[in-house]
Every structure is written in C-alpha cells, then in structure tokens.
Amino acid sequence: MAVGVDDGFSLTTPLMLDEGQYGPFVIKDEGVEDVESNTYLRISGTSTFFKTCFNGLNALSGVGILSVPYALSEGGWLSLTLLFLIATATFYTGLLIRRCMDADKRIKTYPEIGELAFGYKGRMLLSVFMYMELYLVATGFLILEGDNLHNLFPNMILDVAGLRVGGRESFIILVALIILPSVLLDDLSILSYVSATGVLASFIIIGSVFWTGAVDGIGFHGKGKLLNLSGIPTAVSLYAFCYCAHPVFPTLYTSMKHPHQFSKVLLLCFVVCTMSYASMAILGYLMYGSNVYSQVTLNLPTGKLSSKIAIYTTLVNPITKYALMITPIVSAIENKFPCHHRNKSISLLIRSLLVISTVIVALTVPFFGSLMALVGAFLSATASIILPCLCYLKISGNYRRWGIELVIIVGIIIMGVVVVVVGTYTSLLEIVNNL
Known part of the structure; x- marks a missing residue:
C-alpha cells in the first residue's frame, strides 16, 4: 500500500x-x-472522484428542496439571487475548510478544525453547533413526516391506553416508533447505503412536481411578487439551510483516493444542487404563487399519480436518514460515559430517550418552515459561513495581511452575522406567534 x-x-x-x-x-x-x-x-482514502461526488450530492440535497418554493414566495423573485449568493459563499467556505485541514494532516473531523484554530473552546463551539444542527434536522424529519402523512390520511386517529391522539401528532408518534429500531442499531452501514438514494429521490421529486404542473392540470399561473422585503429574512434563512453540509466535508476530503480533486468535487456538487434548488423554487412558485406551503408537497393534489410519487418519495427519504443524523449525537453522549460505553442497556436507554425528546420537540413546535428557517439562520449560517472563515483566518494568520482575500472573507463573515441576527429573530418570532 x-x-x-x-x-x-x-x-x-x-x-x-x-x-x-x-x-x-x-x-x-x-x-x-x-x-x-x-x-x-x-x-489517502479509497473513494473515487465520482463516488465522492455522489456522497457530496447526497449530503447537500436534503429536505431543503421542499421548502425553497416557500422561501421564494416569502422573498419574491429577486430573492432568488440571494440563493446563488449563499451558494457561492458556502462553496468558498467549503474550500476554506480544506485549507484548514491541509494545515495539519492529522485533522479528520470538523471539530478538530476548531481545536486547531482556537484550542479546546473552539472544538467545543463547533461541536455544539454541529450537534444542535443534526438534532433539529432530525426533529424536522418528524414534522415533515407528520404533515405529509396527515395530508394523505386526514382522518387518522391513534388510540393508546385510552388516550386518543388525532391528526399529524399521531403520525409523528407512529413514524418515531418505525424509526426507533434503526436508531438502536450499532452498525449503520446498511442504512448508509439506503440513504444514498437521497440524490435520486430529490430528482424524482422535482420531476414529479413538474409533471403535476405540466400534465396533471395544475399549470404554471402563479405570477408572484418581484420583491417582498418583509419576507427576505425567512427566505435567506431557508436558503442557508439548504447548504448545511459543511460538517461532512472533512469526512469527504479524507475519504478521497485523490484529495487534490476535492475542489472539483465541491464545485460539481454545489452547481448541481443549486440548479436543483432553483428549479424546484421556480416550479413551486409558478404553480401556487403566494399560496405555496412550507412544504410544497402539501399543495399537491393527493389524487394524482405524480403527486403520490412525490409525496411517498418525500416520506421514505427522512426515515432512512434519521438514524444517520442522530448517531453522531449518540456517540458523543456515550463517549461522555466511558464506564458505561459497552453497557448495552445504557446505550439503548440513551438512544430511546433521544428519539423521545425529538418527538416532544416536533409536537411542541409543529411548524416545519419556521423550524428549518431557525436552523438555517442560527446554526447553518454559523457553522457553514462564519466559523469556517474565522478558523481559516486564525490558522493561516491571514488576518494580519490586508488583501483581496481578507476583504472577501470579512464580507462573507458580515453577511453571515446579518443572516444569524435577523433570521434568528424572525424565525423565533414566527414560532412564538404560532404556538
């Protein structure tokens, strides 16, 4: 070798x-x-260029594709330029992550970049943002499942020990029970292959939505607004949520057989995913205008075959990815209790309680769009825009040298701070007002 x-x-x-x-x-x-x-x-790893591209696309293409039409309806047609701006900024910060890793060949994970830059406090800061993001994305999966299943079966009622639970709440509980066995598994290698279908699922959803509009009679009649200033914070927050895969980039980089090709992998993944997000945003907004829901699948007529394909594809994807999102959090918690690390019953208890906690949050905050906007504004913008820039400046020492690169990075940091402050405030306000 x-x-x-x-x-x-x-x-x-x-x-x-x-x-x-x-x-x-x-x-x-x-x-x-x-x-x-x-x-x-x-x-060097063993992943080829195309295999790494597939893994990168799978990391970037997630449930955010369902919310981009709503984001566009909130901000208006001109807000689409902000999608491309955020895509460009997060692509650049992805390259900065690679430069940070090249500074020390021992770096393998995202928190280790924070440790190299700012010591133990930096590692803890990046870890907190990464795990909070994973936790809330997993919670968003449950909300998404509950909303779409309730749309398909509006008369569903769950009777447990004399307690009647109806509507979307019953579906959230049922989906959690279905997901629980996968979370209890120690070896998730099989699930990782299943979840790789996420890339294909995203294209199937786009194709199904297009078919619904072009062939099944919905049409593309929504004119929409050119610009809606009051909705810009929500739009930007949801756009930022679409590019929250930066904690995965170190793993992709170290897995490559030819790491020098990583920049090309990032470029291809960001171009393909951005085009997919833009296409879905335009389709959904043209079809339903300002009436589009936070998940465009909730607008689709359930009686049409194309709509059913889109909805069922949407339902399968989160189920396969939930365990993969939760597992890093489980590992971090278990590592805090080394004496119980190999105790099976303690491990099962931790995993079960974690699933139960996401169910409680999903039932308490049943607003998919607002929750994803909060994740995008507070967590994704911080972990994918601000922190990579700060870590790179500290590791490289370029903050001492004035130049074009420093101007660009400072501009990206300022943009990220604005998104975090304004987007977080707007998202929390929407959640509180809807409770």
Missing part, C-alpha cells in the same frame, strides 16, 4: 502493520508520522 500526499511524495513502505514505530516512521490508524522531520503524512 502506498501513502499519497499532496506534494507528490509517496511512501512505498508496506503499511500492513500494527501501530508502532518502524525506523523513522510511526504507523498510526489515520496516517504516518515521520519522526525525523516531524511531519505527518495522511493516508
């Missing part, structure tokens, strides 16, 4: 050995350390 590094050097010494020191090299699970030159060589 050879170890490839970015500067073209390759180490041909066999690495099928246990950890330990062999001559001038220290063999570790994640790489090779040259103790003589005090340098570290990261072992």
